[in-house]
Amino acid sequence: MGRSFEAAFDAEFASLHRYLARRVGAAADELAADTFAVAFRNWERLDPERPVRPWLYGIAANLMRHHWRKERRMLRAYARSGVDPVFADEDAAVERADADARHRELATALATLQPDEREILLLRAWAELTDSEIADALGLPLGTVKSRLSRARERLRNQLGGVGQEPIEAR
Amino acid sequence: MIDELHTFRTHVPEPDRETAERIFGLATRSRRPRKPNRRLVSAVAVAALVLVPTGVAFGGKLADLFEGTPAPPDVSTAFAESNRMADEVVQQGFAVQWPHADVSKAHGVIEIQTPDGPEDMWAAPDDLGGQCSFIDFADDPPGEHGMSGFGDCPRSAPQPAEKIAFGDVWTYVHPDLLTIYGSVYVDATSVRLTFADGSTATLPVVEHFFLGSAARGTKVDSVAALDAAGNQVAARTLRPSGSTRG
Numbered sequence: 287m288g289r290s291f292e293a294a295f296d297a298e299f300a301s302l303h304r305y306l307a308r309r310v311g312a313a314a315d316e317l318a319a320d321t322f323a324v325a326f327r328n329w330e331r332l333d334p335e336r337p338v339r340p341w342l343y344g345i346a347a348n349l350m351r352h353h354w355r356k357e358r359r360m361l362r363a364y365a366r367s368g369v370d371p372v373f374a375d376e377d378a379a380v381e382r383a384d385a386d387a388r389h390r391e392l393a394t395a396l397a398t399l400q401p402d403e404r405e406i407l408l409l410r411a412w413a414e415l416t417d418s419e420i421a422d423a424l425g426l427p428l429g430t431v432k433s434r435l436s437r438a439r440e441r442l443r444n445q446l447g448g449v450g451q452e453p454i455e456a457r
Numbered sequence: 458m459i460d461e462l463h464t465f466r467t468h469v470p471e472p473d474r475e476t477a478e479r480i481f482g483l484a485t486r487s488r489r490p491r492k493p494n495r496r497l498v499s500a501v502a503v504a505a506l507v508l509v510p511t512g513v514a515f516g517g518k519l520a521d522l523f524e525g526t527p528a529p530p531d532v533s534t535a536f537a538e539s540n541r542m543a544d545e546v547v548q549q550g551f552a553v554q555w556p557h558a559d560v561s562k563a564h565g566v567i568e569i570q571t572p573d574g575p576e577d578m579w580a581a582p583d584d585l586g587g588q589c590s591f592i593d594f595a596d597d598p599p600g601e602h603g604m605s606g607f608g609d610c611p612r613s614a615p616q617p618a619e620k621i622a623f624g625d626v627w628t629y630v631h632p633d634l635l636t637i638y639g640s641v642y643v644d645a646t647s648v649r650l651t652f653a654d655g656s657t658a659t660l661p662v663v664e665h666f667f668l669g670s671a672a673r674g675t676k677v678d679s680v681a682a683l684d685a686a687g688n689q690v691a692a693r694t695l696r697p698s699g700s701t702r703g
Contacts, residue, residue, distance in 0.1 A: 295481055303472040303480075308465075315480060318472075322484035327598045330630070372466055392465050411462035439459075446461075 291329050294338045295322060302342055305413045310353050311360065311372035317353070321346045337422075343413055344423035347405055354401040361397035365390045395445035403438035406431060523577070524663055526565035532579050534603030535591055536560045539610070556583035556610035566590070567663050571670040573631045578638065578668045583610045590666060592638060594631060605630070611640060620691035621648070621680050627673045637669040637677060643691045645682035653678055 302321065307314035324345045325332075332341060350357075364370040368390055396404060409415045409423065417435065421428045472480075528536070536558045543555040563581035570576075574596040580588045593606030611622055623639040641648060641662050648667050650658050653676035660667040662682070682691040 291485070292481075295477075295484070299477050299480070300471055303476070304469055307469040307472075314472075315476065319480045319483040322480060326484050330598055331600060370466065373468065388461070389465055392461060407462070411459050 289334065289338065291326055294325070294342075298339060298342055301413070302346060305343075305408075306346060306350075308372065308412055309350065309408060310357055313353060313356065317346060317349050320349050324349075337419070340415060340419040340423035343409060343415060343419075344425065347409070347424055350405070351401070354404075357404075358397045361393040365394040365397065391446055392442075395442045398445060399438055399441060403434055403441065406434050407438040407442070410435060523565045523568035528560075528563035528565065528579050528581070531599035531604040532577075532591060532593065533560050533563050534599070535593070535606060535608075536563050536579075536581050536589065536603075538602040539589065539591070539608070543610070554585070556585045556587055556589060558583050558589035558610060563591075566666050567661075567668040568595070569668055569670055571631075571634055573634060576634075576636065576668070576670055578666055579608075580664060580666065585610075587611055588640075588665065590638075590640070592636060592668065597630060619693060621682055621693040623677070623680050623693060623695060625675075625677060633673050635671045635673045635675050637667075637671060637675075639667055639680070640665045641667065641682045641691065643682055644684060645690055646685045647683045649681045649683055649689075650677050651679045651681070652676060659683075 299318065299322070303314055303318045306317045306321075310317065321342060325342055332338070360371040364372075370389075370393075396407075399407065405424070406420055409420050410417075415423060417431050418428055420426075420435075421431045424431070426434075537560050540557045540560070543557055546555045547553070558581035560581060563579055565577060566580045567578040568575050571594075573594055576592065576594050579591045579593075581591075583589050587610060589608065589610035591604075591606055591608035593604040597605055599605070607626065607628075620643050621639060621641050623637075625635050625637045627633075627635050637650065637660075639648070642665070645662050647659050647661050650660065650669070652658070658669065660669045677695055679692065679694045681689045681693075684690050
């Protein structure tokens with residue numbers, strides 16, 4: 287008996303939605319629905335041996351391509367104003383405004399990354415995929431993932447003034 | 458660095474149950490869009506009701522206005538894949554020539570409603586004067602080579618000795634359903650199927666094709682082609698062998 291779509295949805299929906307919400311705020315609903323709609327239509331094509339999670343995040347990454355500019359605009363807006371548009375609909379947004387200058391710097395740095403670098407970095411940091419899962423999700427060689435991840439970290443570190451350590455060992 | 462990212466936007470809330478249910482509903486309602494071609498009103502749509510033989514769950518209700526619907530990309534891809542295989546057949550010396558479908562003219566012929574959703578027959582003229590056909594279930598997901606389904610390009614020239622081509626098949630994807638299909642090489646507006654239990658059912662003929670769905674295990678003993686007045690113009694007795702699997 288193969289995996290059921292319903293079980294996969296139950297297992298992955300919340301974390302995927304949250305990941306998308308961190309990236310594009312209110313558009314997460316639309317992206318999550320589109321991601322699972324693509325998965326549903328292609329469910330029987332999924333290799334039963336292949337894990338669902340990277341596949342779903344790969345679909346989401348493809349859909350995110352249409353939102354890269356929006357994401358960059360949101361990051362820049364946050365960096366400028368201190369009000370993160372991701373939380374723009376929430377009352378707490380203003381309370382959090384300017385709460386953390388470091389996060390505004392981080393938003394600036396993320397906005398300067400190339401879309402493919404940001405994708406890999408955030409799949410690692412927020413979706414907590416391993417390097418090999420990221421390679422599976424994006425259809426990239428493992429070496430490419432490692433080199434892009436390294437480049438993204440380097441760029442981010444430079445943007446943030448070269449401080450901070452790399453506590454995450456390669457997985 | 459990654460640690461700093463971990464704490465960035467951590468306040469994003471978990472989606473609530475209502476959101477999850479709404480998005481699940483949206484995702485699972487998705488289907489390939491197939492808009493019927495409203496320009497072409499199928500004359501056979503009025504003959505949509507199919508007689509239900511006793512003891513046999515038989516589906517064959519025609520969907521309105523399907524004939525002439527341009528084939529969606531996944532179906533066109535399936536025809537194109539069939540052409541590629543035809544090329545291989547010729548290249549490997551299994552045949553001197555093999556029909557190729559004109560993919561640009563692929564169109565809907567018959568859509569019936571089955572317990573597994575709409576089942577469609579598509580056709581495209583071939584380069585040897587015949588028609589290629591392809592059958593799929595509309596709600597199935599497409600594969601790498603287009604829709605999964607089955608079909609062929611019957612060698613229509615010279616005219617086959619049999620006036621009625623007949624097939625029945627079940628698939629692993631829809632194991633409970635028997636697809637009954639075929640084509641008629643005489644002027645006929647319907648075919649009458651006679652089942653092993655003696656009951657009968659009538660299917661309309663559209664562009665020489667017919668399509669029906671029954672419970673797997675259904676046995677068809679014979680097929681008769683009927684003209685508009687109900688006169689039998691051709692008949693074929695089928696061997697009592699079991700159905701094939703696609």
